[in-house]
Amino acid sequence: xxxxxxxxxxxxxxxxxxxxxxxxxxxxxxxxxxxxxxxxxxxxxxxxxxxxxxxxxxxxxxxxxxxxxxxxxxxxxxxxxxxxxxxxxxxxxxxxxxxxxxxxxxxxxxxxxxxxxxxxxxxxxxxxxxxxxxxxxxxxxxxxxxxxxxxxxxxxxxxxxxxxxxxxxxxxxxxxxxxxxxxxxxxxxxxxxxxxxxxxxxxxxxxxxxxxxxxxxxxxxxxxxxxxxxxxxxxxxxxxxxxxxxxxxxxxxxxxxxxxxxxxxxxxxxxx
Amino acid sequence: xxxxxxxxxxxxxxxxxxxxxxxxxxxxxxxxxxxxxxxxxxxxxxxxxxxxxxxxxxxxxxxxxxxxxxxxxxxxxxxxxxxxxxxxxxxxxxxxxxxxxxxxxxxxxxxxxxxxxxxxxxxxxxxxxxxxxxxxxxxxxxxxxxxxxxxxxxxxxxxxxxxxxxxxxxxxxxxxxxxxxxxxxxxxxxxxxxxxxxxxxxxxxxxxxxxxxxxxxxxxxxxxxxxxxxxxxxxxxxxxxxxxxxxxxxxxxxxxxxxxxxxxxxxxxxxxxxxxxxxxxxxxxxxxxxx
Numbered sequence: 065x066x067x068x069x070x071x072x073x074x075x076x077x078x079x080x081x082x083x084x085x086x087x088x089x090x091x092x093x094x095x096x097x098x099x100x101x102x103x104x105x106x107x108x109x110x111x112x113x114x115x116x117x118x119x120x121x122x123x124x125x126x127x128x129x130x131x132x133x134x135x136x137x138x139x140x141x142x143x144x145x146x147x148x149x150x151x152x153x154x155x156x157x158x159x160x161x162x163x164x165x166x167x168x169x170x171x172x173x174x175x176x177x178x179x180x181x182x183x184x185x186x187x188x189x190x191x192x193x194x195x196x197x198x199x200x201x202x203x204x205x206x207x208x209x210x211x212x213x214x215x216x217x218x219x220x221x222x223x224x225x226x227x228x229x230x231x232x233x234x235x236x237x238x239x240x241x242x243x244x245x246x247x248x249x250x251x252x253x254x255x256x257x258x259x260x261x262x263x264x265x266x267x268x269x270x271x272x273x274x275x276x277x278x279x280x281x282x283x284x285x286x287x288x289x290x291x292x293x294x295x296x297x298x299x300x301x302x303x304x305x306x307x308x309x310x311x312x313x314x315x316x317x318x319x320x321x322x323x324x325x326x327x328x329x330x331x332x333x334x335x336x
Numbered sequence: 337x338x339x340x341x342x343x344x345x346x347x348x349x350x351x352x353x354x355x356x357x358x359x360x361x362x363x364x365x366x367x368x369x370x371x372x373x374x375x376x377x378x379x380x381x382x383x384x385x386x387x388x389x390x391x392x393x394x395x396x397x398x399x400x401x402x403x404x405x406x407x408x409x410x411x412x413x414x415x416x417x418x419x420x421x422x423x424x425x426x427x428x429x430x431x432x433x434x435x436x437x438x439x440x441x442x443x444x445x446x447x448x449x450x451x452x453x454x455x456x457x458x459x460x461x462x463x464x465x466x467x468x469x470x471x472x473x474x475x476x477x478x479x480x481x482x483x484x485x486x487x488x489x490x491x492x493x494x495x496x497x498x499x500x501x502x503x504x505x506x507x508x509x510x511x512x513x514x515x516x517x518x519x520x521x522x523x524x525x526x527x528x529x530x531x532x533x534x535x536x537x538x539x540x541x542x543x544x545x546x547x548x549x550x551x552x553x554x555x556x557x558x559x560x561x562x563x564x565x566x567x568x569x570x571x572x573x574x575x576x577x578x579x580x581x582x583x584x585x586x587x588x589x590x591x592x593x594x595x596x597x598x599x600x601x602x603x604x605x606x607x608x609x610x611x612x613x614x615x616x617x618x619x620x621x622x623x624x625x626x627x
Contacts, residue, residue: 223421224421225416225418225421225422226421226422226424228385228390228414228416229414229416229422231390231408232388232389232390232408232412232413232414233408233413233414233435233436233439233484233488234408234410234436234439234440235435235436235439239438239439243424243427243435244424247424247426247427248424248426250426324425324426324427324468324470325425325426327468327470327471328425328468328470331470331471332470
């Protein structure tokens with residue numbers, strides 16, 4: 065996709081961005097300030113002052129830890145979500161396209177979706193061992209559901225007139241999938257991906273609590289077991305920051321890919 | 337060129353049978369501009385979808401250039417009423433127009449580009465190729481849909497109430513656009529509308545449909561000059577006569593009767609209809625000479 069936002073919004077774009085930044089950061093700043101003040105004199109071992117946590121942060125998260133723990137975690141998360149996206153979109157497209165397939169699959173899907181992925185960890189370990197494969201499969205097994213179900217809904221909701229247009233111009237098969245079905249379902253698919261991302265972070269941590277030798281989840285549990293409480297808190301903070309950063313990145317990507325969708329929505333809102 | 341023979345379409349669903357089209361037979365000659373007009377809900381869209389191969393008829397058949405239509409034929413382009421739902425909002429205007437061409441074999445990228453530029457030029461949107469459809473007004477969007485059909489280089493252009501959702505002024509411009517394109521490109525155009533004035537103004541021939549279940553109520557040759565103009569054509573006595581006649585036919589179609597165009601002929605028709613053994617006989621009168 066080339067070009068950026070349409071010209072008519074160009075002049076006020078910066079001011080809007082600035083206002084958005086203020087809105088985004090106002091509450092976090094307040095919350096951090098409250099935490100800082102209320103925890104300032106704390107003698108509680110489990111509830112150290114934020115000041116102590118922040119000081120520990122720079123000592124704990126050295127370059128070595130970033131490459132040795134953070135990076136492997138993030139890579140597993142990326143691989144897991146990517147796997148879930150491929151499987152979820154592919155299966156969702158098939159299920160959404162054929163009513164019969166949907167009727168056959170729906171009860172099974174509902175059952176599988178109801179099983180919480182963390183309880184699958186021991187089972188997956190039996191098949192996939194205790195290495196990275198297990199962790200990626202655990203992450204994917206939880207992330208696939210929102211993607212799958214949203215894709216099914218998106219594919220089902222392809223507009224009938226667009227569908228007839230495509231047919232009347234001989235746009236069928238792969239071309240129909242690429243030019244009509246997937247773009248049309250993309251807003252829904254992205255909604256699913258967004259949910260998958262937050263589920264993925266949770267499962268990333270959980271999968272690393274079992275039979276792991278590195279990663280964020282592993283490190284945080286290690287700190288907790290060795291009563292390095294401020295260090296444990298820094299890990300939790302880092303997880304929060306990671307989640308925040310990923311969601312910002314995701315939103316940027318979504319803005320780009322779904323620029324047409326947001327434009328269309330604004331346009332229809334403006335005229336009605 | 338385009339033949340409809342004994343077309344019948346019955347919808348069946350949830351225990352209800354709806355006969356939308358009963359028995360339609362008519363022909364559109366090559367290079368003709370024919371308008372189909374009928375009371376609202378008379379199965380016009382059903383007919384058009386059967387003709388374009390989007391819908392399978394219950395019985396009867398449609399042939400295009402002697403070949404039976406059993407799926408969307410390559411020589412046919414369809415312009416839908418709902419322009420907003422017919423263009424793909426994730427593609428720019430140029431890509432929308434080009435997309436059907438990519439499905440045609442033997443069209444190189446250069447040729448495709450040429451066709452797209454030419455088609456957009458023809459509808460007066462040469463500058464809009466880079467815009468998204470939703471950035472354009474309704475009338476412009478329908479122009480894009482027409483350009484997409486033109487670039488496809490169809491033998492037959494089917495238009496399903498294409499201007500029903502645009503404002504009156506835009507509508508007049510678009511009507512003239514269709515007349516001009518038809519003349520320039522020597523296409524066969526079948527234009528469905530519920531607007532009597534539009535049908536008479538645009539068509540070389542008007543086919544009046546009955547109410548659903550649909551049959552052909554009447555066929556009428558429009559003997560207006562080839563060059564038409566929104567101002568002068570619409571005020572000619574002949575235009576008024578033709579539209580009055582079509583209007584009467586439509587009213588008759590709504591009542592489910594054969595039209596009685598003039599007061600003097602009414603008695604005659606009434607006699608002719610009569611009854612045969614208590615069963616009303618359907619007498620189809622030819623178009624009487626107009627005054």
